[in-house]
Amino acid sequence: MAQQSVVNQYAPFTTQTVMEFVKTLSIFDHPNKLIVKEIGDGNLNLVFQLVELETNRSIIVKQALPYAKVVGESWPLSLNRAKIESESLRMTARVVPNLVPHVLHTDHELACTVMEDLSDHHILRTELISNQHYPLLAQHIGYYVAQTSFATSDFALHPFVKKELVQKFTNPDLCKITEDLVFTDPFFDHPTNDFPHELRHAVETIWADEDLLTEVGLLKFQFLTHAEALLHGDLHTGSIFVTEQSTKVIDPEFAFFGPIGFDLGQFFANIILNTLSKLATTDRQAIVSDLLRAMEQTWITFAQEFTKLWDESNHEIYTNVPGILPRFLLKVWTDAIGFAGCEIIRRTIGLAHVADLDTIEDFHIQIEIKERALQLGADLIKSRTHLYSLGHFIQRIKGALRS
Incomplete structure (x- = not known):
């Protein structure tokens, strides 16, 4: 479900802050043993992969940026698109659950969505x-x-x-x-x-x-x-x-x-x-x-x-x-x-x-x-x-x- 984060002010994640954020979500059994890697190469977002070392279980955290990366801060964008994306994924999952990634958590303040990792695809x-x-x-x-x-x-x-x-x-x-x-x-x-x-x-x-x-x-x-x-x-x-x-x-x-x-x-x-x-x-x-x-x-x-x-x-x-x-x-x-x-x-x-x-x-x-x-x-x-x-x-x- 969408929740408010303990972090209540938006800032672009770093590999350190995204790890701290995920530790608050009770997703992993061993949250202190995570490795994180930034993997996004798109034009609009930050994307991180977090892997639990004990189990090798992994998730994806996607965060919207307030501008288009392809151009820079001179092209501002609303962070509301992260909410639209997560709500679209949830709505789509009601009719075609096997054709979209599973959403684990959304945080509208931080403009981010936590979802299943599709690294096997x-x-x-x-x-x-x-x-x-x-x-x-x-x-x-x-x-x-x-x-x-x-x-x-x-x-x-x-x-x-x-x-x-x-x-x-x-x-x-x-x-x-x-x-x-x-x-x-x-x-x-x-x-x-x-x-x-x-x-x-x-x-x-x-x-x-x-x-x-x-x-x-x-x-x-x-x-x-x-x-x-x-x-x-x-x-x-x-x-x-x-x-x-x-x-x-x-x-x-x-x-x-x-x-x-x-x-x-x-x-x-x-x-x-x-x-x-x-x-x-x-x-x-x-x-x-x-x-x-x-x-x-x-x-x-x-x-x-x-x-x-x-x-x-x-x-x-x-x-x-x-x-x-x-x-x-x-x-x-x-x-x-x-x-x-x-x-x-x-x-x-x-x-x-x-x-x-x-x-x-x-x-x-x-x-x-x-x-x-x-x-x-x-x-x-x-x-x-x-x-x-x-x-x-x-x-x-x-x-x-x-x-």
């Missing part, structure tokens, strides 16, 4: 870069998005409850980051953008495409105004931990109520970026096929699970009208494709890149693949309302791989 992005395949991943992610989005939607909740939750998960600081870094800055000549000179022509083509900018603007407005369900808000492959049998979705500090297709689109985009990176390898056919099937299976699982919940647990009277569900799923699908296109572009030329592309050793091949990524991202955004099926979507991706 691997970061999905790193695994995909290393050409590892996880056959249960797509089913788990499709199930995760279907269950969490339906459970927090107007289809499952009383209107009063839903509106209270929308207020509770209002997340202005982190939503503003998404609004700027995903939907705005990459599509204009903005100082946060980051790309090599060799990409300049392709980037300026993006900036000059008025049809593209129109569609991105519409997608941004949907992100701003369509409070359909509680989203993870940052569902990329760096926020997913995996083993052969287990998938854990972490870091929902960007959680807010938005369009259901956004989480799916972010996941699709990061799989697509990894797929494009395989163009730099010689033996890629089987790997690419696995990645394409993963996207297909993610959507199939999502649609099947969402439909099942719709049929069994829906209390909205209009859901009995036969044409409503297909139209709603089509909206989620086309939204996801458009959001995927935005994510592809911003991860290629915006402030925050992905290692999938940036670690390609041959610079000329890296530039070529990034050009394809920009072209594909723009194509998905502009053609999303015409890509009615999985087949059309996959064919567009295959086209980018061939061209």
Whole structure:
């Protein structure tokens, strides 16, 4: 449960103070025999691992910083995002307990969350870069998005409850980051953008495409105004931990109520970026096929699970009208494709890149693949309302791989 700490004033943890804090929580049997290590490498938080020497039991302590590490103290952020993250994890655990880390303790004064250690899992992005395949991943992610989005939607909740939750998960600081870094800055000549000179022509083509900018603007407005369900808000492959049998979705500090297709689109985009990176390898056919099937299976699982919940647990009277569900799923699908296109572009030329592309050793091949990524991202955004099926979507991706 959330509690007040004996420390009642916020300060960023050090390895010493985080150990003193954990000793007050009665989590370990031998709290005086702990080793602590700072392991965080993200942009917004401190992350520590604490291990009990007697039992080798370990936990993670994550603490929000009052600024973005990637920029520094000139980019202040509210510490309330730590509360949003812990509450999102707890709410998500009610419907998909096996797909999120278990929260052991939260302290809102210190903006920190204590949770289970997932050291036996691997970061999905790193695994995909290393050409590892996880056959249960797509089913788990499709199930995760279907269950969490339906459970927090107007289809499952009383209107009063839903509106209270929308207020509770209002997340202005982190939503503003998404609004700027995903939907705005990459599509204009903005100082946060980051790309090599060799990409300049392709980037300026993006900036000059008025049809593209129109569609991105519409997608941004949907992100701003369509409070359909509680989203993870940052569902990329760096926020997913995996083993052969287990998938854990972490870091929902960007959680807010938005369009259901956004989480799916972010996941699709990061799989697509990894797929494009395989163009730099010689033996890629089987790997690419696995990645394409993963996207297909993610959507199939999502649609099947969402439909099942719709049929069994829906209390909205209009859901009995036969044409409503297909139209709603089509909206989620086309939204996801458009959001995927935005994510592809911003991860290629915006402030925050992905290692999938940036670690390609041959610079000329890296530039070529990034050009394809920009072209594909723009194509998905502009053609999303015409890509009615999985087949059309996959064919567009295959086209980018061939061209």
